[in-house]
Amino acid sequence: MARIKVRKGMPSVTLDKAAFADRLRRRFYDPAFDSLQVEIDRIIDAAWDAYDHSRKAPRTRRAGSGYADPGYELSVEWTATRDAVARAERRQKSAASRSRILLISGSPRSDQTCPGEISKTYRLVKIAEEVFRTERGFEIELLDLSNLTSEYGRQIHPCKGCVSTAMPLCHWPCSCYPNHALGQVNDWMADIYPMWAAAHGIMIVTPVHWYQAPTTLKSMIDRLVCADGGNPDPSSTGGKDPRKAKDLEMKGWTYPRHLAGRVFSVVVHGDAAGAETLRRSLSDWLSDIGMIGAGHKAEIDRYIGYYEPYASSHLALDRDTALQEEARNAARALVQAVKLLRRGELEQPDARVKDPRPK
Template identity: 60%
Template sequence: MTDIRKGQAPATLERASFAERFRALFLDPAFRAEDSGIARLETIAWDAYQEGRKAPFTEKAGAGYADPAYDLSVEWVATKARIDAAQARWALADTPTRALLVCGSARNDGTCPGEISKSFRLTQIAREALEATGVECDVLDLSLLTSEYRLHIHPCKGCVSTAMPLCHWPCSCYPNHALGQTHDWMAEIYERWTAAHAVLIVTPVYWYQSPSPLKLMIDRLVCADGGNPDPTSTGGKKAELAKTLEMAGWDYPKHLAGRAYGVVVHGDVAGIEGSRRSLCDWLDWMGFVDAGAVARLDRYIGYYEPYATSHEALDRDLDVQEETRQAAQALAAVTADLRAGRLQALQPERARPRPK
C-alpha cells in the first residue's frame, strides 16, 4: 500500500480559543441575560469537540453493506434513502420530465445587494420556456446561501485526492457536529440533482470564475463522479482502507450520468468563454449529455457599462433573452430524445480505457 502522508493539520484548539469562537455566536447583547446557560452549552460543545462526536446519532448499517455492524450516521442514511428514491423515480419512463434550474449568482434582494440578480431574471425566462413544453421545473437559487439563516454549503474536504473510495456518495463529511459544521444544504441538493432529467445552469462570471456558491456546489458534487456508496467499506474515513480499495481496482461509478444539460453564462467585461467552457467540460466529465450549441451560451450584458444600469441593459437586450429562451427549448428537446432512447442509439456507451 502507498504511504499516508501526515504533518499538515495543526493541533486542536486550546480551551480558551474554543471558548472565544463558540461565544462569538452569542455576541448580541440580548444574549447577556443567558450567559450562565451559554457557559453550560459551551462545556457540552467543548466535550463534543474533544471527543470528536461527529455523528451523535447512528444506526447499524445492516444488510447490503460491506460491514453490516458499522454505525452509520442516521442523517447520512436518510440522505442516501432520499437519493435512492429520487434515482428510482428518475428511471421510470412514465414520470414527468423534470429540470433543475441552477441560478448561480450570489446576489439577491434579501440581503446586502438590495436587488435581484440578472441570473435570476434569465432563470425565470428559461423556466417559463421549459414549462411551456410541459417540463416540471425546480429552481435552485444558490443566492440563498447569502441571505438565509445558517444555510451552508460547506467546502469539499478533498477526500477523493486521498483515494476515490474515501469520497462517499452522498458526501459523509457533513454534518460534523463536533466541529459545528452543520446545516449543510448539499444533503438536499444531492436529491434535487438526482431527481432531474435535465439541468440548466444560469450564472454570471466573478473574476473570470464561477461565483463562490456555485463553485462550492460543484466541488461537493465530486462524490457523484466515482464516489463510494458504502462508507462501511472504508470504515468511515480510514485512508488506508480506501487506498487499498482503489489500488485493488475501482470502477469510478458516474452516479448522475445520462442527464441532459445546458449552460447560460453572462458577464459584463471578460471571462464568459472560459467560464462556459469550464462548466461544460465539468458536466461532460460527469457523464451528462449536452443539448447542443444553442444550449451552451455565453453573452455580455451591458458590455463595459455601469453596474448601476445593468438591469436596464438586460431590459434592452431582447436578443439575449431570446437566446436564453432557445437554450431552454433546446434542452427540453434533447431531454425528450434522451428519455425516449433516441439519443442513446446515436451515442452508444463505450468502455472507458482510462476511468477516473
C-alpha cells in the first residue's frame, strides 16, 4: 500500500528572539516587576533556549514494556495523566466502588470576577446536586467551568485537530499539552480526563451562547475527542510524527471508545433562541462517543425569562419552579440509569451492532 503524503504549505510562525522576548516581557507589565528586570532577562534567556530548541517535554523517561517502542522518551507529565486516567478507569469498573456522578456547570459566568453575579446555570447545578446528595451509595464531583474565567492560571488549551491528520496521532489522554517550548502549560484537561473516566453518569447543565455551547464548555468538548478512538500509546507514532500516524491508521485502526457505556443527562437553558439546537448537539455528541442517554426527561431545553430583560433573569428563574423541578427530574433520571447500569440491566441496544463506517 502506497504511503499517504503529509501535506505542507502554511507560512512559518517562528519568532526571532526580539519578538519572543517582547511577548514574554508583557507578562511582567505590572510595575511591581520593575525592580526585577535583571532576573526577568535571565528568565527570558532560559525560555528562549527552550523555544529555540523546541523542548516541548523537557522531562521524560523511557516508555518501557507494553509500548510499541519501549525506548521512546515519554513526557513524565503525560505519564502522570495517563496513570491518573488508568486509576479512574479501574475505580469506575470496580463493583465495590460508589456510583459516581460528574456534574458539569458549563457557564463562564462567575460572581468572583466580571460580571460579578452568579450564573443561572450554577443555580440549576446546585438544584440537581441536592438530588444526588440524597442518594445512598453515590458521590458527586462538581466541575465548574467558570473557573476558566475566574481562577488564576486555569485554562484549557485549544484542540489542535490531530484527528484530522490521522486518528492514531490523537493520543488518549491528549499529549499535545503541556508544550513548554511554546509556554502552553497549566492545562486543566490533565485533571478533567480522570474526572470523566471515573464517572458512571455525566450531567451537563449549560446556557446557550449564540446558538452554540459557551467557549468554556466547547473547549472541553473539543479536547475530549481523544476519548473516541484516541491512541493510548504515543510511542507508536513517535510522539507526533504525522507520517507514522497515517501509516498506522491505513493498516487498520480499532478506534477504541474510552468513555463508552457511561450514562448522561443534559439541561440547556437560553433566553431567546438556540436552546433546542444546543441540547440536540450535546446529546448527539455524547451518544456519538458511545454514552447512553438517561431518557426523555433527562434531556431538556428551556427558556428562562423568554425575551425579558437580562437584568431580571434571576427573578425569572425564581418564578420558574417547573424548570427547577425539571432539573431535579433530569438528575433523578440519571440516578436511575446509573443504578440500572451498575446492576447490568441497562445496555445500549445497538452495542453489538457492527458499524460499517467506523469514524
